[in-house]
Amino acid sequence: MLFWERFRDNxxxxxxxxxxxxxxxxxxxxxxxxxxIVVGLVLAxxxxxRVAIITIVVRTYIEIIRGTPVLAQLFxxxxxxxxxxxxxxxxxxxxxxxGLNGGAYLAEVxxxxxxxxxxxxxxxxxxxxxxxLSAMRYVILxxxxxxxxxxxxxxxxxxxxxxxxxxxxxxxxxxxxxxxxVMETYLSAQIYLLVAIxxxxxxxxxxxxxxxxxxxxxxxxxxGAGRPSAA
Amino acid sequence: MSDLFxxxxxxxxxxxxxxxxxxxxxxxxxxxxxxxxFVVGLVLAxxxxxPIxxxxxFASGYIEVMRGIPALAVLFLIYFGLADFGIIFxxxxxxxxxxxxxxxxxxxxxFRAGITSxxxxxxxxxxxxxxxxMAAMRWVILxxxxxxxxxxxxxxxxxxxxxxxxxxxxxxxxxxxxxxxxxxxxxxxMEVFLLAAAIYLVMSLPVAFLTRRLExxxxxxxxxxxx
Amino acid sequence: xxxGSTAALLRVDDLHKxxxxxxxxxxxxLEVRSGETITIIGPSGSGKTTLLxxxxxxxxxxxxxxxxxxxxxxxxxxGKTFQHVGDRELARERTEMGMVFQRFNLWxxxxxxxxxxxxxxxxxxxxxxxxRAEGQALLDxxxxxxxxxxxxxxxxxxxxxxVAIARALAMQPKLLLFDEPTSALDxxxxxxxxxxxxxxxxxxxxxxxxxxEMRFAQDVADRVIFMDxxxxxxxxxxxxxxxxPQQTRTRDFLxxxxxx
Numbered sequence: 001m002l003f004w005e006r007f008r009d010n011x012x013x014x015x016x017x018x019x020x021x022x023x024x025x026x027x028x029x030x031x032x033x034x035x036x037i038v039v040g041l042v043l044a045x046x047x048x049x050r051v052a053i054i055t056i057v058v059r060t061y062i063e064i065i066r067g068t069p070v071l072a073q074l075f076x077x078x079x080x081x082x083x084x085x086x087x088x089x090x091x092x093x094x095x096x097x098x099g100l101n102g103g104a105y106l107a108e109v110x111x112x113x114x115x116x117x118x119x120x121x122x123x124x125x126x127x128x129x130x131x132x133l134s135a136m137r138y139v140i141l142x143x144x145x146x147x148x149x150x151x152x153x154x155x156x157x158x159x160x161x162x163x164x165x166x167x168x169x170x171x172x173x174x175x176x177x178x179x180x181x182v183m184e185t186y187l188s189a190q191i192y193l194l195v196a197i198x199x200x201x202x203x204x205x206x207x208x209x210x211x212x213x214x215x216x217x218x219x220x221x222x223x224g225a226g227r228p229s230a231a
Numbered sequence: 232m233s234d235l236f237x238x239x240x241x242x243x244x245x246x247x248x249x250x251x252x253x254x255x256x257x258x259x260x261x262x263x264x265x266x267x268x269f270v271v272g273l274v275l276a277x278x279x280x281x282p283i284x285x286x287x288x289f290a291s292g293y294i295e296v297m298r299g300i301p302a303l304a305v306l307f308l309i310y311f312g313l314a315d316f317g318i319i320f321x322x323x324x325x326x327x328x329x330x331x332x333x334x335x336x337x338x339x340x341x342f343r344a345g346i347t348s349x350x351x352x353x354x355x356x357x358x359x360x361x362x363x364x365m366a367a368m369r370w371v372i373l374x375x376x377x378x379x380x381x382x383x384x385x386x387x388x389x390x391x392x393x394x395x396x397x398x399x400x401x402x403x404x405x406x407x408x409x410x411x412x413x414x415x416x417x418x419x420x421m422e423v424f425l426l427a428a429a430i431y432l433v434m435s436l437p438v439a440f441l442t443r444r445l446e447x448x449x450x451x452x453x454x455x456x457x458x
Numbered sequence: 459x460x461x462g463s464t465a466a467l468l469r470v471d472d473l474h475k476x477x478x479x480x481x482x483x484x485x486x487x488l489e490v491r492s493g494e495t496i497t498i499i500g501p502s503g504s505g506k507t508t509l510l511x512x513x514x515x516x517x518x519x520x521x522x523x524x525x526x527x528x529x530x531x532x533x534x535x536x537g538k539t540f541q542h543v544g545d546r547e548l549a550r551e552r553t554e555m556g557m558v559f560q561r562f563n564l565w566x567x568x569x570x571x572x573x574x575x576x577x578x579x580x581x582x583x584x585x586x587x588x589x590r591a592e593g594q595a596l597l598d599x600x601x602x603x604x605x606x607x608x609x610x611x612x613x614x615x616x617x618x619x620x621v622a623i624a625r626a627l628a629m630q631p632k633l634l635l636f637d638e639p640t641s642a643l644d645x646x647x648x649x650x651x652x653x654x655x656x657x658x659x660x661x662x663x664x665x666x667x668x669x670x671e672m673r674f675a676q677d678v679a680d681r682v683i684f685m686d687x688x689x690x691x692x693x694x695x696x697x698x699x700x701x702x703p704q705q706t707r708t709r710d711f712l713x714x715x716x717x718x
Contacts, residue, residue: 067435068428069396071407076428079414080421164301168400175303188311196300196308203299355516356563356622360577360629361553363545370580374567 007190014181014194021177022198028091028173029160032098036159037152039103044110045136058107065104071165073097078169094166094173102159106152113148114140149217153210157203164199174198238422246413246426253409254430260326260405261392267331268391269384272338277368279343290339297336303397305329310401326398326405334391341387345380346372385442389435396431406430465528467492467664468513468633473522475508482508483519484688490633490666495659497675497696498668500685501711506668509685510635513666514555515548526554526632553581556626560638562618564610570597570621571606574628582629589628596624600654616647620654627658634658636667672715676700684708 078093125135167175178195278290310325357367399407410427414420470488482505498506511517515532524531533540574593578584597603600620640648659678676696683693692705703709
């Protein structure tokens with residue numbers, strides 16, 4: 001069919017523009033992912049301190065971030081903060097926006113993971129004389145890890161797709177570059193089809209890596225999975 | 232920022248009615264997309280569970296593909312891409328179709344998990360009173376599965392509400408687009424977007440709260456695999 | 459009662475069933491006449507439950523055939539080979555056989571009465587009034603007419619199982635299959651279920667019961683079948699099988715059961 005022939009002819013030019021953009025997509029996603037993990041961990045650990053005021057502040061922050069669209073948060077960071085003189089570049093706004101948003105989401109994941117291990121394990125650690133912090137570090141968190149890995153890797157895949165949204169603040173990732181390409185060539189169907197294929201390939205690769213990671217961490221993790229079998 | 236308060240005092244009379252009107256569009260878009268995703272998702276789930284191989288393959292393929300691409304890409308394909316073939320949608324319908332078809336993939340997985348979580352003994356008892364597998368699905372499995380999926384469905388709905396903001400990128404008339412317009416015309420993006428965010432919060436929080444109550448209740452009236 | 463003919467209501471021919479490499483039924487032949495109550499006993503893993511589940515095709519036999527009143531179940535002969543029967547035909551065939559499960563499998567989103575009437579309403583297409591009247595009568599028969607509008611979670615195990623029996627009876631089956639109906643019950647609740655089953659047997663129902671309740675087998679069964687390792691080892695009237703077992707394996711099994 002004519003469509004596919006034209007598509008094949010144009011492919012090299014499209015890829016010339018979009019592959020570097022894909023690199024930017026990955027960079028933004030990676031940056032946001034790291035930020036989200038750090039923020040999520042901090043927020044989750046803060047909640048284990050069980051001081052009323054801290055818990056309230058943290059939970060309020062989480063509820064607000066999770067109850068409002070990422071796009072709104074992005075716009076506030078990129079456009080809104082200019083009112084008080086803070087100017088982020090599109091990429092900075094993208095990473096910070098997605099990262100803070102993801103942090104609120106992961107905070108819940110981490111909190112649930114920590115709480116699923118907490119009680120008896122912590123008590124046992126305390127009775128051998130560890131401080132709560134040591135107990136957290138050597139006993140709770142390593143076990144919570146295997147509980148937490150699947151939702152976190154699933155989040156990373158969602159994050160990769162969410163980077164498309166930052167095109168709205170002109171971050172030079174796939175979606176933004178694709179729109180420019182369309183404005184230049186008017187070939188919407190071909191270009192957006194290619195965009196979809198590129199995201200699909202990236203998601204599948206990331207999903208594959210995620211499954212491998214889950215399997216490896218599950219074996220060496222706690223919750224009894226690491227013990228040798230009776231057979 | 233004490234002048235924040237002053238700004239709102241001055242502008243809120245103009246902004247709020249406009250934003251609330253646009254929020255109405257957001258709610259409509261969410262509801263329509265939800266219904267589309269629900270129906271298509273249920274069909275996909277049943278197809279994926281079906282012993283008929285081509286149905287299963289089609290459903291699996293659809294779900295894999297839709298879950299691997301951003302909703303925005305689907306929106307662009309429908310709004311811009313299809314125009315190349317002469318199929319032209321307005322932004323609002325394009326958004327509804329896009330979110331509906333994209334969301335259907337997630338709904339399908341929710342339904343599938345719900346259906347397979349129902350204990351197999353339920354199906355067997357239905358078969359022994361002479362029901363076909365389809366009748367059993369209709370009278371015994373699905374009624375129970377729908378109870379199970381209520382919390383995930385509600386969570387999906389809330390996520391969908393927030394995702395409709397993305398439709399502003401194709402200029403679909405909803406809350407975020409109106410906010411952008413107001414922000415650029417007033418040169419007060421912070422105040423406008425904070426207000427818009429607050430409206431989203433007001434729309435989503437009550438449902439989120441109810442969902443959490445639902446999640447605690449769901450065990451009634453269902454025999455799950457674990458029991 | 460039947461018209462005096464001794465033709466078999468149920469006939470099982472050389473039934474084999476394997477799950478992967480594991481052969482659970484190794485060639486079972488069985489005949490059940492109308493009005494007979496048969497109990498099947500044997501150690502776990504002997505294939506008793508699998509036999510029952512093959513008869514109503516909840517499991518498909520690997521080979522062998524099942525006949526109700528000389529009609530082939532689950533398959534049909536097209537002149538050259540045996541072909542599997544479709545879902546709708548199989549569902550129709552199953553209306554002739556009721557089953558009562560070890561774990562009751564009542565539908566939790568329906569009341570007791572609704573559990574009983576769902577089959578008649580949706581499969582037999584009876585009118586609401588007729589189905590409800592008949593359902594109420596069946597619940598009355600099992601002693602639970604006052605619980606008609608209760609949901610299963612509010613009923614005791616014994617009550618749930620009795621509702622399950624009423625549900626099976628509602629389809630007016632020719633044959634009743636019981637898969638260890640009292641094994642999941644607390645001891646004090648077993649009696650109420652066995653009493654219902656006893657009454658059904660005395661009525662002349664054709665029943666095939668897999669059970670560990672030896673007293674029930676002795677009192678109520680017309681014939682007892684002992685299965686071990688996928689085969690029928692011995693069968694006969696309870697007096698004969700329990701008091702003068704002829705096979706060593708039967709003797710060993712009975713001795714074990716008595717000692718518990």
